[in-house]
Amino acid sequence: xxxxxxxxxxxxxxxxxxxxxxxxxxxxxxxxxxxxxxxxxxxxxxxxxxxxxxxxxxxxxxxxxxxxxxxxxxxxxxxxxxxxxxxxxxxxxxxxxxxxxxxxxxxxxxxxxxxxxxxxxxxxxxxxxxxxxxxxxxxxxxxxxxxxxxxxxxxxxxxxxxxxxxxxxxxxxxxxxxxxxxxxxxxxxxxxxxxxxxxxxxxxxxxxxxxxxxxxxxxxxxxxxxxxxxxxxxxxxxxxxxxxxxxxxxxxxxxxxxx
Numbered sequence: 001x002x003x004x005x006x007x008x009x010x011x012x013x014x015x016x017x018x019x020x021x022x023x024x025x026x027x028x029x030x031x032x033x034x035x036x037x038x039x040x041x042x043x044x045x046x047x048x049x050x051x052x053x054x055x056x057x058x059x060x061x062x063x064x065x066x067x068x069x070x071x072x073x074x075x076x077x078x079x080x081x082x083x084x085x086x087x088x089x090x091x092x093x094x095x096x097x098x099x100x101x102x103x104x105x106x107x108x109x110x111x112x113x114x115x116x117x118x119x120x121x122x123x124x125x126x127x128x129x130x131x132x133x134x135x136x137x138x139x140x141x142x143x144x145x146x147x148x149x150x151x152x153x154x155x156x157x158x159x160x161x162x163x164x165x166x167x168x169x170x171x172x173x174x175x176x177x178x179x180x181x182x183x184x185x186x187x188x189x190x191x192x193x194x195x196x197x198x199x200x201x202x203x204x205x206x207x208x209x210x211x212x213x214x215x216x217x218x219x220x221x222x223x224x225x226x227x228x229x230x231x232x233x234x235x236x237x238x239x240x241x242x243x244x245x246x247x248x249x250x251x252x253x254x255x256x257x258x259x
Contacts, residue, residue: 006114006129016084020051020053030045033045065080088186092185098121100119101185101188103115107212113129115216126213128216144196152198153181155192173202186206186214200245202249211240225240237253
């Protein structure tokens with residue numbers, strides 16, 4: 001099979017994310033069908049359904065490509081790997097809070113080539129390729145020109161085990177920024193940096209599928225991202241900001257997370 005272009009890869013990202021996301025929205029009445037429950041998180045039947053839908057679309061186009069997903073992986077000996085978060089913001093979805101999305105990216109070896117974050121309730125589709133612009137519903141987006149932490153709106157998330165270092169970080173960060181918000185979807189938060197609605201984001205307990213697509217979109221919109229690997233497989237801490245505040249935000253992250 002001929003090597004696909006980044007545009008072709010993006011088209012499949014969009015088809016898979018939008019189809020899976022629309023399925024979740026159409027079935028919002030089933031949002032309380034729980035597969036597994038944890039102290040601070042939940043796994044839904046809909047998570048698995050949406051990932052299967054996305055996998056089916058991807059493998060219809062590229063049957064030999066590998067898949068890394070929150071709801072399981074399909075390992076294949078191939079340079080291309082698709083990264084799926086079928087519902088980012090599952091706890092929000094369960095409660096009917098409209099801040100959730102479907103996120104799909106594709107990488108070749110270690111380089112992310114294309115990504116899509118689809119927010120069904122808002123009908124916002126964020127996209128980018130590694131060699132193209134960041135878009136929302138086909139229109140270019142760009143980060144804000146906020147010059148300092150003091151002027152910044154900062155989004156954040158807490159790990160489900162409530163890492164005390166995260167609490168100390170937020171206590172340190174909160175008085176330094178204009179506003180700090182916690183809404184429960186890493187991918188949407190990062191896309192909001194891409195389109196200038198916010199200026200920074202940090203969370204300590206993420207996984208690669210949470211940020212693979214959104215991180216690329218933000219970078220193509222002018223943001224700066226720093227990922228810190230965690231010991232857990234596919235785990236990472238992730239900082240994304242507009243350029244002017246990245247050094248200051250990174251200094252604070254590394255003050256509280258020294259490992």
